[in-house]
Amino acid sequence: MPALPFLDDLPRFLFFTGKGGVGKTSLACATAVRLAEQGRRILLTSTDPASNVGQVFGVTIGNTVTPVPAVPGLDALEIDPQQAAEAYRGAIIDPVRDLLPAAEVAAMTEQLSGACTTEIASFNEFTSLLADESTTTAYDHVLFDTAPTGHTIRLLRLPGEWTSYLSDGKGDVSCLGPVAGLDRLRHDYAGALGALTDPARTRLVLVTRPQRSSLREAARTFEELRDLGMTNAHLVVNGVMPSYAVTTGPADELALAVGSREQEALAAVPDAVAALPRTTLPLLAHDTVGVPALRELLDPDETPHPSPLPEIVSPPRGFTDLRRLVDDLEGDGHGLVMCMGKGGVGKTTVAAAMALELASRGHEVLLTTTDPAAHLDDTLEGGVEHLTVERIDPRVAIGAYRERVMASKGKALDDAGRAVLAEDLKSPCTDEVAVFQQFSHVVFRARKQFVVLDTAPTGHTLLLLDATGSYHREITRQMSEGATFVTPLMRLQDPARTKVVIVTLPETTPVLEAQELQDDLARAGISPWAWVVNASLTAAAPTSPFLRARARTEAAPLASVARLCRRVAVLPLLAHEPVGAAALSQLTRPIAQPPLPPARSHP
Structure with missing residues (x-):
């Protein structure tokens, strides 16, 4: 069984992040299963707009906490952007729907129909899990299966960005819509930022593949998140070709080449992540779907596959190049x-x-x-x-957008008006x-x-x-x-x-x-x-x-x-x-x- 240092001395929150396709969801789900089967209460939360946690476990999981029947002690939650946005709009519009003219209600609805509202609504649910620990008090650990790197960095920047904006901005916060209770939002965002940057409470699990591009991406991710204050990080190299895959059976140029390039990549891990505690997990011969497969991800069976060679099924008719x-x-x-x-x-x-x-x-x-x-x-x-x-x-x-707006809309404003516009931007x-x-x-x-x-x-x-x-x-x-x-x-x-x-x-x-x-x-x-x-x-x-x-x-x-x-x-x-x-x-x-x-x- 491989050593699993990323699971040693666990804090309460774990963030699994990395480039798309490296196995974040599989690893997050496997970790959740392992911890739950050790008797701990676990909440597994996906912040990926394209989440597939439910598919891995074979159950329907939505925007509400859902028990995973096959794993007692494990609950899961997929923060659905559209459901979150709908609930967010309803909380703002429903109280005034019968008090305002229909045209104004329609204008508010349109104002709250854009991508920015969707992001804020999803993020509000995410921050509540971090900032208000009373919402997760029943759980020993909360695991976050995050979106691919670029979207996650954007998400994790938001606590600091909104905290600064709400604290310092004097302009129009129209992009938030007619939001009530900005003081509560400020408190939640500040609390989320505190949890994210506290190494005693949060660990960042950087998931990567044994490939040059994936390792470089992991290094860039860590550098950016370290700048945000997230310093408690572990590196997990997932999907390494097992040695028996190369040495068992007839010589295979593809297996030899893949194994060789993986080892070359691992010998040249970027400096930014080279010193991080590292866990290496082998590639499995099957998909990591279902609880048995998830168990094997962290406790793999490295027995060579017997002869004769499995037959390969040809691609369906009609496929082209x-x-x-x-x-x-x-x-x-x-x-x-x-x-x-x-x-x-x-x-x-x-x-x-x-x-x-x-x-x-x-x-x-x-x-x-x-x-x-x-x-x-x-x-x-x-x-x-x-x-x-x-x-x-x-x-x-x-930068270019702000310059254009200041040069056009700000041209006719006085100094005070330009200052307000600059804050809004x-x-x-x-x-x-x-x-x-x-x-x-x-x-x-x-x-x-x-x-x-x-x-x-x-x-x-x-x-x-x-x-x-x-x-x-x-x-x-x-x-x-x-x-x-x-x-x-x-x-x-x-x-x-x-x-x-x-x-x-x-x-x-x-x-x-x-x-x-x-x-x-x-x-x-x-x-x-x-x-x-x-x-x-x-x-x-x-x-x-x-x-x-x-x-x-x-x-x-x-x-x-x-x-x-x-x-x-x-x-x-x-x-x-x-x-x-x-x-x-x-x-x-x-x-x-x-x-x-x-x-x-x-x-």
């Missing part, structure tokens, strides 16, 4: 390609590979990202002809407005060239689309009848202008999450153009018994994908990380055999 998707895209000559999905599924890699292939064919291509944790330059490792790489940097966007809600404006500009540029957009993980992207919808509704109200106009949302809804590509992994939970994303997009009037299943062992056809056992778990998820979309590309897991133009170009190589005719499936 990434090159053929680019062939279909190229015919339009321009347009927006949005790669969407949960963190860690390879959106950045797929976006970079598609952009690189289009540029290699002579098209002018803009490759950009809305993901605060994305690093396109690291993926490309150098410039490419016809390819421009940019990033929607929230800090740059916020310090609101954390300014961030979403600023990023939305840059996002809108990128959408507009796709009229004349290819724009490949690597989006933030699902939850953050849905907040951005919420802002896009709010803007569309506002413009629609303001335009006179019969006027012609095109909003960013209308461009996203037009399949001739925008191709949405959902990226996922051939695993049960990522596919379920991608299906939920497709359903969310449908409610916004957006239909995915294609799916990409990344890092498939089935497509790689390994000979290692361990990797073949892993590959067999892909059969059911791949069959589900075939039912969800007519156009699907499947990419093999590569022996070497797809970093740099040469490696990325391997993802758009033509397949050896042409695909079979597509099976009948749902659009």
Whole structure:
């Protein structure tokens, strides 16, 4: 059994965070099971807008504390952004609904319908668990399964940002809506900040994979959170290829290469996290879904898999490759390609590979990202002809937005008025407005060239689309009848202008999450153009018994994908990380055999 130093001398609060796809949810759930089975009372809380804690345990978990039947002593809570926002709006509007004219109630409702309100509402529930310990007094430990890195850093900055804003700001707090009880909010935020920065009460568990990019992300995360005052941190390296996977059975180039690059990455852990207490967990031959699998994550069975070799099931009929998707895209000559999905599924890699292939064919291509944790330059490792790489940097966007507002709205104000406006622009809600404006500009540029957009993980992207919808509704109200106009949302809804590509992994939970994303997009009037299943062992056809056992778990998820979309590309897991133009170009190589005719499936 591996040593588990991250569980030694536990404080009351544990935060599991890291880059998407590193196994935060699995590790948080496994830790909750282990502690509960030791007789402790545990509350497992997800702050990820795309939470899948319920799927891991096979129970429905929502915005209320729910017992996990299979694990006595364990309760779970998924902070649902939409439910939280609805309750938040109701608490503000219901008391005055019968006292104000209908037009004013409608205006309040619209004011409280944006992404900023959703974030604040979710955050208020999160802070109550930290600031008011009476709400969790029945539990020995409270575990937080957080959103992917960029969204989590944004969330954890909020206690300090709102505390400072409410304490120092003298401007209009309109982005909060007509909120009552700011003193209570100030107290809650200050209490949450105190809990987060107290090493006796809170431990940060940085979850990573044995990969260069993931370890670098863990180091960047720790540096940013350390600046916020969170110093009690442990590093957990999850999913390390077990030694027997390489040494048992016939030689497998893929297994050897993956094992070798993992060891090289672990030998060069970034300085920022090298000195942290470290726990290493092996990769399992199966998905970590269900209580038995969660137990094995922290107490793995390292018995080699017996011969004969497990058979590999071929991908479903009709699956294609990434090159053929680019062939279909190229015919339009321009347009927006949005790669969407949960963190860690390879959106950045797929976006970079598609952009690189289009540029290699002579098209002018803009490759950009809305993901605060994305690093396109690291993926490309150098410039490419016809390819421009940019990033929607929230800090740059916020600064530019504030300057524009001060130069326009502030131009006619006196010194006192400008001071009030400047204070109002310090609101954390300014961030979403600023990023939305840059996002809108990128959408507009796709009229004349290819724009490949690597989006933030699902939850953050849905907040951005919420802002896009709010803007569309506002413009629609303001335009006179019969006027012609095109909003960013209308461009996203037009399949001739925008191709949405959902990226996922051939695993049960990522596919379920991608299906939920497709359903969310449908409610916004957006239909995915294609799916990409990344890092498939089935497509790689390994000979290692361990990797073949892993590959067999892909059969059911791949069959589900075939039912969800007519156009699907499947990419093999590569022996070497797809970093740099040469490696990325391997993802758009033509397949050896042409695909079979597509099976009948749902659009």
